[in-house]
Amino acid sequence: MAVLAETRGVAKHFGALSAVDSVDLAVSSGEVVGLLGSNGAGKTTLIRLLLGLLRPSGGETLLFGALPSMSTRRRVGYVPQTLGLYDDMTVQENWTFTAAAFGSARPALPESVRGSKDELVGSLPLGLQRRVAFAVAFSHNPELLVLDEPTSGVGPLSRARLWQDIRDSAEHGTGVLVSTHNMEEAEQCDRLVVMVDGRVAAEGAVADVIGSRxxxxxxxxxxxxxxxxxxxxxxxxxxxxxxxxxxxxxxxxxxxxxxxxxxxxxxxxxxxxxxxxxxxxxxxxxx
Amino acid sequence: MWAMIVKEFRQLKRDRRTLAMLVVLPVLLLVIFGYAAKFEVSNIPTIVVGPQAEQVASQLQGPFQVVEVDPGAGKSFVESRLRDGKAVVGLVTGQRPLLALMDGTQLFAAQAAEGAFAHMARAAEASGVTPPAVTVQILFDPKLMSSWIMIPGLTGLILLFIGTLITSLGIVRERQSGTIEQLAVMPFRPWDVIFGKIVPYLLLASLDLTVIVGVGMLLFGVPFVGSVATFGLGALLFLLVTLGMGVLISTVSQNQGQAIQLAIMFVVPQVLMSGLIFPISSMAEAVRWIAYVLPLSWYIEISRGVMLKDTPVAALWEPLVVLAGMAVVVLGLAMLRFRRDLAPSARHGRVTAAQPEPVSP
Known part of the structure; x- marks a missing residue:
């Protein structure tokens, strides 16, 4: 499996606070890597470092073997915690804008959100908004999906659907990096990286993290x-x-x-x- | 209720920008505007031409300030200098009565000049001397209509409002809603995002400008005697400055409230110190320099010159160059700051040594 995203000893300090410290991470194609940690553990900072949205204080981050750049980010689908959708635009308009930004050949809206295509995103329930955000992030067939707490605040049914989508993507070869603090979700990942206070506290498959405890x-x-x-x-x-x-x-x-x-x-x-x-x-x- | 009052003061104490607006700014504005907000004109740039130019110039007293004397020149020279904004009053000697040409677009200065001529006549009569007969001819705004003066300036104010406030709010809204992070991940270059954000406002402001000028001409009879191209060039440069300010304000504002505060701080001085209401020449010299660092001052010179006086582009090179320089500086700074927000790692690449940054997470 090809390594899609990688951090090598990456660190990010905000003044005296080490938000991320010496983290090594790799996401390969076709695998779902879960970033597991409490609030403030450094998951979002690590994701932002990986995407080049933050400048590392130390170490390096690589996307597709190169420093994060416009060309490497073109191959990434990203759903931030805030979803990154325009509330005052319809589902179709958000979809069209993203497709145009990535130069995609106007793909059709997925069946799962087509029923709401003319509704303003801000008027949709949170579960559906997250589904739209996921669909939009996947619209340009990215090789790497980065999802920052994608199921936060959604009901069990929507969560199950989103995870079905995540697993489907991985089966088609997409690498997925997903942050969560939900254990049920973490159990669906192929590999977990447990973060505590900005550092990796444990990693491996679920069984490896549990170990002989x-x-x-x-x-x-x-x-x-x-x-x-x-x-x-x-x-x-x-x-x-x-x-x-x-x-x-x-x-x-x-x-x-x-x-x-x-x-x-x-x-x-x-x-x-x-x-x-x-x-x-x-x-x-x-x- | 006491708890609410205490809570408000606690929040205010931490909101230093609002605190500065509430305490420091009013005092600062009072002092500056106290010296700037004057209708009285104490200096009227005057040129004197014709055979007796030297003699008449030597007899002129305040508020007339002789800036040029040319015995060999005539009326057309004076009209040209007034059109180019080099003087407000031009006296043509060698004819009876003496001809005083005035630039009507300098409303308060022209009124002051009229008053000064009347005063001089009364003073001469009182001392038993026959006052020289003066025929006053007001150019460009013969009836000294204040609407003619205000509307070219108001077009600038509206461009300022759209360019600065609306643009900064639009960008801050992206930051607040988190979509700016998504934009940063999309395959956009920073200038794609900046120009993608400001071009719609540029077009809207241009449309607004056309409508305002049209309404001003239709409802208030404001003339448009100059070159549309020169006016358009001046408006474009001014808009680029204001749009750049809007982007700059957005890069230092975390929310729309902060953006509005900063935009107000940028707009209010321009309303009061750009010559829109109070003549720049009336301002105390200690604060007059402020007028020359405000883009609206230069835009007003262009818009009034082109619309009312048909001032040629060659005579407007100074405001055009100043606005172009401001546009380059402000847009350049805005691009740099915005670029830092959008793609911090693009400039820096990998980092091998720890580099703490004094920023909160």
Missing amino acids: TVVQVTCDDWRRAFAVLDADGLVVQVQGELLRVPGSPRQVEDLLAGHDLPAAVATVPANLEEAFVSVVSRGPRP
């Missing part, structure tokens, strides 16, 4: 009170139905609950991505 699964009749006890002890507790999942050792958890007259069954189970993410974030960036 485990959590303690708690079964307790009075699970609500057990939750309160564990939470009060500073543990990050996840609720799955009536089951509780917490990091730590089974013995420690069992003793803690027993101390509050809460008999419980505990078991060690493999962590999910969200639990692994919390663990990675708690540990901080790699040295």
Whole structure:
């Protein structure tokens, strides 16, 4: 697979703040790379560096093997968090403008947004706006799609549709870099780069990021009170139905609950991505 | 309510630009405009021609300021100098009565000259001397109609408004909505974006200009006696300056409110100090230089000259060159700043050493 976009030790400092620090990243054709991180982790800054919208403070970014430029960006489709659509123009007008900008031969509007072609983008629900933004970004058949939190604020159905589109694009050979802090979305990526405080804290396939991490699964009749006890002890507790999942050792958890007259069954189970993410974030960036 | 008041002051304290507009600007404007906003004309550039030119010139007192004496020249020379804006009053000697030609487009100066002649006659009579008979002939705006003077200047004001305020708002709106980031990723060169943004406003302003001049001619009978091409050239250069200012303002404004504030700061001094209302020659010398750094001052010289006096392009070289220079500087700066916003990495390439920047994320 050809490497489409690459950063080598790229850094961006805003005064004393390191928004991005020594990040190596590569996106190849046909793969979906997820940038996973909390708000402020440096995902958007890294994307803007990659596209040449920000000047790096150190390191370098390459698009299609060259510095970001007009000719390399021509091969990129980009959906910023703000969507980059003109609210006061119709779907068709936005589509036509982008096609003209990229010199595309006036492609037809995709079926998914054709029904709204004469409506002003600003009057559409957010889910449909994001779908339009995605369609517009894909209108010139880019080799690389860069999507900055593309499903932020949209409902589950729209999100599922957008991810279907992303996966379809990748299957046709497009490289996709997508930032998210949604674990369900991250699980759909081929590879994840977890960012913490501007640095890469973990990377690899979902299984690689989770690694051998485990959590303690708690079964307790009075699970609500057990939750309160564990939470009060500073543990990050996840609720799955009536089951509780917490990091730590089974013995420690069992003793803690027993101390509050809460008999419980505990078991060690493999962590999910969200639990692994919390663990990675708690540990901080790699040295 | 107290909490609201405290909150407002806290926000104002951090909004330094608004604070400056509220506190510093009024004082500054009062001082400047206090010296600039005067209708009284104390100096009237005057030329004297004809056989007794030297003698008459030596007898002239304030407010007449003799700038040229040519005993060998006649009436047509005076008309030419007045048309070219070299003087406001021209006295033709060697005939009785003496002929005083005045440039009617210099409304207040012409009125002051008329008053000064009447005063001189009264003073001569009072001292028992027969005053010299003077025939006054007002050129270009014979009835001293203020609308004739104002409308050529108002065309500039409207171009200023469209060029500066509307353009800056249009670009800031792109920044606020995030579409400017999308433009930066599209295969546009920075000047594609800049000219793509300003050309529509240039066309709209040109259309507006045509309509305003047409309405001025139809409703107010304002003449258009000069060259349309010279007028168009002056308007184009002036528009390029104002559009460039609009782009510059947009590059230092984060939102439309800031853009409006800056545009007002740019437009208001031009209304009061460009000669649109108050004659530049009446301004105190300490602030008069400000008029000459304002593009509207130069545009008004061109528009009044062409529309009312048929001033030839050769006589307008100075305002045309100044406006062209301003256009190059302002548009050049605007391009550089806008280019930095659109494609920061294009100029710098790769960076190997850490370079902290004092900018917030």
